Amino acid sequence: MTDARARILERIRAGLGDPARSALPRPQRASAPMARPVDDLLADFQARAESLQSTVAVVSNLAAVPFAVADYLGSLGEAGRNLDQQVVIWPELAALDWMGAAVPAEVRTTRPGDRVGITGAFCAIAETGTLLLHSGADTPSTTSLLPETHICVLPVQRVLERMEQAFDAVLEARGTLPRALNFISGPSRTADIEQTIVIGAHGPRRVHIVLVGAAR
């Protein structure tokens, strides 16, 4: 199919005319205008995340996270009960006192029967109320995808203004893009039947964000 490649490129060049484009630099555009300005990073992030049907809890430090999670699961009724061996967490959260909060959390790969997945996040975006998670050995994508409840532990320092800053931060931290960057904005949804919005299509039905370190 190398011939197809040559013929497609030839057709493109025939249409565009000749200029030597091979040394074209990356376009240097002024930074793009934001759709909605951000006045207060945390307040705007929270309000916009909630408008996407995420729920948000605020705790002052990491040690409080398991208890906030237990409270949240307790508030869910049936979906938050009898979760033995069905709560999977990322390794970075293993040191927290889950036992003390009576949350049966396990560090391992996600199994199809898991009902709650607890992850961290690389960062979050206030402009749209979005979480950014990336793939990796210690940050498996399936934890935020397969369970019906996704809980995300997010330190307030990780809330950025806009998506461009998130890209810059990833490239700065890792030098290159990981296999998958997943921008997550609320629970999965569909409107494919009669334009009626239904929450919980193929992905999680609930996204709960625990903001850590907010002094409010």
Add this chain to the structure above:
Amino acid sequence: MDASAHQFKRNVHAQLGNEALQANLRRFGGGFADRRRDAVGRVNDFEVLRDRAAEIRAEVLQNLDHWLLAFEAEAQRRGTHVHWAETGAEANQILLDIARAAGVQRVIKSKSMVSEESGLNVVLGAAGIEVTETDLGEYILQLADEPPSHIIAPAIHKSRDEVSALFAQHHGTPRTRDIPALCEEARQHLRPRFLQADMGVSGGNFLIAQTGSVAIVTNEGNGRMVTTLPRVHVAITGVEKVLPTLDDLAAILRVLPRSATGQDITNYVSLLTGVRDSDASDGPQENHVILVDNGRARLLGGPLHDALRCIRCGACMNHCPVYQNIGGHAYGWVYPGPIGAILTPAFLGLDKALDLPQASTLCAACEVVCPVRIPLPELMRTLREQEMEQGLRPWHERLSIRLWRWLALHPRLYGFASRWGVRALRALAGRDGLLHRLPGLDGWTEGRDMPAPQGQTFRDQWAARQAQQAQTNALLVARRQAAQAGHRHD
């Protein structure tokens, strides 16, 4: 996909007579326009965002070969196999070869309009590979064995009762009118398929040259499943979908969901680059991108060049009075609405879709909402001109336009003809001032009445107004002269 765009009029008759479809169009059609309006209302200045998006897309097309090669080099560096296909059939063959080499038996798909162009599912099915569409709308249509009627809401023409009947037939479940229950049923039914599939096939909303990534924009989460769970992932997309940088993607994402579903952002934006890291527990081990031409490259530099800016949001069809009345299937190929009226003849050939560029009142609602400022009415007009130039319109249409041209070049005669024509129409009309039939234009009056012209012709009104203006001017001049004369005497 088999095209029926050549018999557009017959399609339209069928769809206008389809009462269930008409009821569904009335009930669900307006939602998108309202949601877009609300989303745009929450933005500071949407026009500035559109300018940026249009600029990015226009700039890419101007140097498309460069950005494609940059994407290819970067994707290959990350271990992605990049394939090029001149036609849909070639794309199918490439995908089939990949599937066979990897011993694939079960494929799960998220939405891909390019795979609709190529008829991929039929080809995979014929090769004994099980294909499951996982976007809810596409899954419904796979059960119904129908093509999509909208590019972002493929099953918008189906009611809950029709969906329920399909599910009852295929899943053996009881009928229900409860929409969340229907969605839940699809979720339960499709989950095992996600977990068992060997290969995921997705579209690609965008390709990022800077990083060699494929960007996928979805709401249901099926796009994430398709690109995370199976051991092979193949993205199939058009050659025009490349963007230079990640920042360009961020800018485009500010207009795409707002224009499409009226969301500030879709639930998921996934950026996929290369294969699974050796120490990771999820992600495909083998990754391919198929870049499909299928009629796109030859549009560059030509009169339809700007149509390639399209980012497939569907706003043009959501705001099109023609689409809202006939639905997507009438257009007879993959892309309906105003953008389809341009892309179908552009990709398949003008003679295969003669009536599509005519299927518009040129009201320009599509142009007003297009997030990348494609001049859709202008492009439809261009296609109409080409049809006339190539002698593709019916003889009576060409003859009447020639007659009109001759008349228009003879102003006195034109004035005479229009004055008497108006009187004739008025005489033909009944007491209600409506013409129920127009000789020679039966098709037009079949579904509506023509109001008889009222009052004077434009030319008569113009002449009268000019005369009045001249009189007023003369009066003003006379007054000014009188005033100046008085001034001098002081």
